[in-house]
Amino acid sequence: MSFNITISTGSNTPIYKQITDQVWLAVVTGKLAVGDQLPSVRALAEDLVVNPNTVARAYADLMRDGLIESRAGRGVFITRKRKVFTREEGWRRLEPLIDAAIGEALAMDFTHGELREAFEKKLGQWKPGKGGNRSNE
Amino acid sequence: MNEQSVICTRGLTRYFGSKPAVDNLNLEVPRGSVFAFLGRNGSGKTTTIRMLLGLLEPTRGSGTILGYDIRALPPEARARIGYLTEDHQLYGWMSVKECGEFQSRFYPRWNEKIFRGVIGHFGLKQTARVKDLSRGERAGLCLGLTLAPEPELLVLDDPALGLDPVAHRSLIESMIYLTRRSDRTIFFSSHQLADVERVADYIAVLDRSVLRVCCPLEAFRNSVRQVRLRFSGAPPPMPKIPGLLQTIRSEGELRVICAHYNGATEAALRALNPAQMEPVPLNLEDAFIGYLGERGEKSFILPETEAQP
Numbered sequence: 001m002s003f004n005i006t007i008s009t010g011s012n013t014p015i016y017k018q019i020t021d022q023v024w025l026a027v028v029t030g031k032l033a034v035g036d037q038l039p040s041v042r043a044l045a046e047d048l049v050v051n052p053n054t055v056a057r058a059y060a061d062l063m064r065d066g067l068i069e070s071r072a073g074r075g076v077f078i079t080r081k082r083k084v085f086t087r088e089e090g091w092r093r094l095e096p097l098i099d100a101a102i103g104e105a106l107a108m109d110f111t112h113g114e115l116r117e118a119f120e121k122k123l124g125q126w127k128p129g130k131g132g133n134r135s136n137e
Numbered sequence: 138m139n140e141q142s143v144i145c146t147r148g149l150t151r152y153f154g155s156k157p158a159v160d161n162l163n164l165e166v167p168r169g170s171v172f173a174f175l176g177r178n179g180s181g182k183t184t185t186i187r188m189l190l191g192l193l194e195p196t197r198g199s200g201t202i203l204g205y206d207i208r209a210l211p212p213e214a215r216a217r218i219g220y221l222t223e224d225h226q227l228y229g230w231m232s233v234k235e236c237g238e239f240q241s242r243f244y245p246r247w248n249e250k251i252f253r254g255v256i257g258h259f260g261l262k263q264t265a266r267v268k269d270l271s272r273g274e275r276a277g278l279c280l281g282l283t284l285a286p287e288p289e290l291l292v293l294d295d296p297a298l299g300l301d302p303v304a305h306r307s308l309i310e311s312m313i314y315l316t317r318r319s320d321r322t323i324f325f326s327s328h329q330l331a332d333v334e335r336v337a338d339y340i341a342v343l344d345r346s347v348l349r350v351c352c353p354l355e356a357f358r359n360s361v362r363q364v365r366l367r368f369s370g371a372p373p374p375m376p377k378i379p380g381l382l383q384t385i386r387s388e389g390e391l392r393v394i395c396a397h398y399n400g401a402t403e404a405a406l407r408a409l410n411p412a413q414m415e416p417v418p419l420n421l422e423d424a425f426i427g428y429l430g431e432r433g434e435k436s437f438i439l440p441e442t443e444a445q446p
Contacts, residue, residue: 009331012418014358042317049309050335051171052316057355 003031007048015050019058027067027078029126038068038076143168143290143322144189146207148198151184158184160346161198166339169319171312173333173354174326176343177429182326183223185343186294190220203290216244219288223295225275229268233261233278237285244286255281259307273304280311291315293325297332312336330422344429361424362398366391366411378405382427392417394427 003026007018026032038044041059045052059076062068069079105115144166151159159181166172176182187193189202191210200207205214227236233256241247256263259277261270270278276296283291296308309332315321327333333340333354340357342350350357361382366372372391375384380397391411395402406414419427 009334010420010422012420014355015334045316046310046313049306049313051313051338053338 003036005044005048007050015048016054016058016061019044019048019055020061023058023062023067032078034078034080036078038078040075141168142166142201144200144202144324146189146198146200149185149188149195149200150197151181151188151193152196157196157346159188159343162343162348164200164341164348164351166322166324168322170339171316171323171336172325172339172341173337174324174341174343175328175330175333175350175425176326180343181346182343183294186220186292186326190218190292191215216246216286217289219283219286219291221279221283221291221293221296223298225272225279227267227275227278229266231267232263233265233267233270234263236267236278236282240282241285246286248285248287251287252281252285255284255311258311259304271301272299273301276300276304277307280308284311284315289321291321291323291325293323295326295328297327297329309335330425334421342425342429350428358419358421358424360398361394361396361419361428362402363392363394363417363419363423363427364406365413365415365417366393366406366409367413368410369412373409376405376409378402383430394419394424396428 005019005022007015009015011018013021023032023038038059039047041052041055045055048055059068059070063070066080067078068076070076102115110118142165144164146162146164149159149162149164150157162181162185164185174182174185184193188195189200189207191207194208202210203214203217205211228239231239237249237252237256241249241252256277259274259280261274261277261281265274267275267278276299280296283293297305300308312323312325313336315323323336337354339352340350340354341348352360368389368391370389372386372389375381375386375391375393378393378395380395380402381393382396383394385392391409393406
């Protein structure tokens with residue numbers, strides 16, 4: 001499992017949100033699949049050097065959203081991938097990211113053609129998420 | 138008074154001459170919390186801590202720590218409190234080991250394993266002389282001496298002051314490690330907002346002797362918001378909005394920071410008829426500076442009862 005959470009302080013995004021965002025991203029991009037185990041609250045807190053309550057808060061959010069489940073005595077596991085946002089909300093979040101990337105690229109004198117090509121190439125490198133099948137035991 | 142509070146003060150006040158150093162402080166620290174005590178230099182943090190520990194007589198008001206009256210703390214109460222001072226007072230001629238032996242005689246519950254663990258974590262040798270230690274090493278030694286008696290309540294007065302990045306990280310790791318016992322409370326003063334973000338679940342903010350924030354960290358972050366309003370022409374003058382902290386005006390744009398942000402705030406801003414209105418995320422430092430800035434009205438964020446852990 002090549003999955004690592006990193007956090008930064010001083011960010012506009014609170015730490016618990018940085019954690020949930022990264023778990024979501026890992027699931028959506030197939031880095032984490034259904035059945036994969038996440039570190040315990042305590043282990044992740046000590047690894048990231050953050051208050052365990054912050055990790056617990058992140059896990060609680062992920063559990064509420066049905067992305068992970070806690071199996072008694074065994075740990076925390078990815079259960080399924082679900083649509084995170086409505087289409088509309090998704091676009092709203094996507095647009096500033098695309099704008100930022102294009103803005104930076106144009107400032108570095110890349111052409112539209114080069115950008116299109118780079119985007120296509122990058123897209124080809126990403127596997128579509130493979131955690132999509134619901135495992136209802 | 139809430140019996141889940143390990144520290145509770147009512148109207149706690151201390152004057153130096155005719156000036157209040159701490160003015161009418163109502164502070165409540167929940168058991169098991171990591172509580173950050175913030176404020177600019179000279180805002181009254183150390184004075185408060187000294188009163189809480191019975192080292193300084195309050196001018197007015199009352200307080201309890203672990204349920205004991207702060208004006209009459211018995212030795213058994215003190216034995217359950219670990220206090221790390223700002224200035225790491227130690228005897229220079231002692232070795233690290235001797236410091237541990239000396240300190241251990243005062244505490245019935247001395248845990249040598251913890252002492253060795255902490256000084257090891259800071260890379261200290263038992264045989265090193267105190268006078269030869271660096272600031273970070275002295276901090277590590279003092280932390281070891283403070284933690285070894287396994288205090289129920291740990292009071293740290295600006296523990297990060299002057300630490301290099303490695304010693305600093307060791308300090309924060311030690312604090313996280315302490316949360317393994319959920320009944321232990323850490324009350325620390327600091328200027329390091331990055332530390333606060335990592336370890337604190339509650340914050341209190343003193344501003345010129347007056348308490349202005351005392352709530353869960355998350356509640357503070359949710360309460361202080363920044364909004365950008367764009368206008369097709371010149372922005373209108375800013376009306377009085379409850380909780381308004383700061384308005385930054387530029388061509389065709391108003392950037393507004395508000396405390397207690399809620400539906401009413403939003404409605405008041407919408408009434409200005411902006412062409413566009415969008416939230417701009419604030420990091421903790423910006424929120425803190427916005428809150429303590431000179432332009433803000435004096436507002437309070439009171440503890441939220443439902444947010445008790």
